[in-house]
Amino acid sequence: MFTVEPIACLRDNYAYWLTCGRTGVTAVVDPSEVDPVLASAKGREPALVLCTHHHLDHVGGVPGLTAKFPRMKVIASSYDNGRIDGQTDSVSDGDRFSVGDVTVEVMLVPGHTLGAIAFVARAGERTAVFTGDTMFLAGCGRLFEGTPADMHRSLQRIVSLPADTQIYCGHEYTADNLRFAAMLEPSNEAIARAVARTSDLRARGLPTVPHSVAEEREINPFVRPQSADLRKNLGLGLGSSDVDVIGAAREAKNSFR
Numbered sequence: 001m002f003t004v005e006p007i008a009c010l011r012d013n014y015a016y017w018l019t020c021g022r023t024g025v026t027a028v029v030d031p032s033e034v035d036p037v038l039a040s041a042k043g044r045e046p047a048l049v050l051c052t053h054h055h056l057d058h059v060g061g062v063p064g065l066t067a068k069f070p071r072m073k074v075i076a077s078s079y080d081n082g083r084i085d086g087q088t089d090s091v092s093d094g095d096r097f098s099v100g101d102v103t104v105e106v107m108l109v110p111g112h113t114l115g116a117i118a119f120v121a122r123a124g125e126r127t128a129v130f131t132g133d134t135m136f137l138a139g140c141g142r143l144f145e146g147t148p149a150d151m152h153r154s155l156q157r158i159v160s161l162p163a164d165t166q167i168y169c170g171h172e173y174t175a176d177n178l179r180f181a182a183m184l185e186p187s188n189e190a191i192a193r194a195v196a197r198t199s200d201l202r203a204r205g206l207p208t209v210p211h212s213v214a215e216e217r218e219i220n221p222f223v224r225p226q227s228a229d230l231r232k233n234l235g236l237g238l239g240s241s242d243v244d245v246i247g248a249a250r251e252a253k254n255s256f257r
Helices: 035-039 062-068 148-158 174-184 189-203 213-219 228-233 242-254
Strands: 002-009 013-020 026-029 048-050 073-077 089-091 096-099 102-108 117-123 126-132 166-169
Touching: 002 035, 002 117, 002 126, 002 166, 013 096, 013 126, 013 166, 048 062, 102 148, 148 242, 174 189, 174 228, 174 242, 189 213, 228 242
Parallel strands: 026 048, 048 073, 073 089, 126 166
Antiparallel strands: 002 013, 013 026, 096 102, 102 117, 117 126
16 A cells, blocks of 8 residues: 655645555655655655656756755656756656556646646555646646647546546645636535535645545536536537537636636
């Protein structure tokens, strides 16, 4: 088995410790800065850093960690080779590597960026996926480099993982994403339950991560393009394509306040 520990970074970012339960081998996912990682290390020395994409708020801490741990590998997309200072290993869709007993599979998920990847960690019966800024809880990232079609394909790949897969994303945007989701699907009771849970967690100073794939299928408007209410509230008919719905929803979210 393995554990996943969120590391609060910057204003609303998450990095993560991924630790193999049997061997103690660890990886750090998306370290935007060094100090919070070191402060939460509890004696752990990362064998690997896993980078979902090249944006500085996900890789800004890599040079400092490589200076501290010079034998550490830095794994990122082959598309981002040359854009991440300290990258040692380039990976592509379907590649696999290990963190102790944990098998990690690379999933190409363009949309937010063209080289964005998710890391799917599996050990025993447990599966977790680190989605960076492609999928947030109840939302998705802005389309800085990709298209609505890219994002639609990527999100559908993520929610095709087993229903109990735990989703760990790159930012604490859940409360705002759920306000947007509730506007598009006001009669969706699963969204109302998620709002209550999120409000409770945040009131206690706790992170909202993770959600399960099953929950995201019920509440995330960006993976629910067939919803009649969602289409109606976006001003789209039932004849619109799923990609049209994703594009319209992302445009609406860009200006949502």
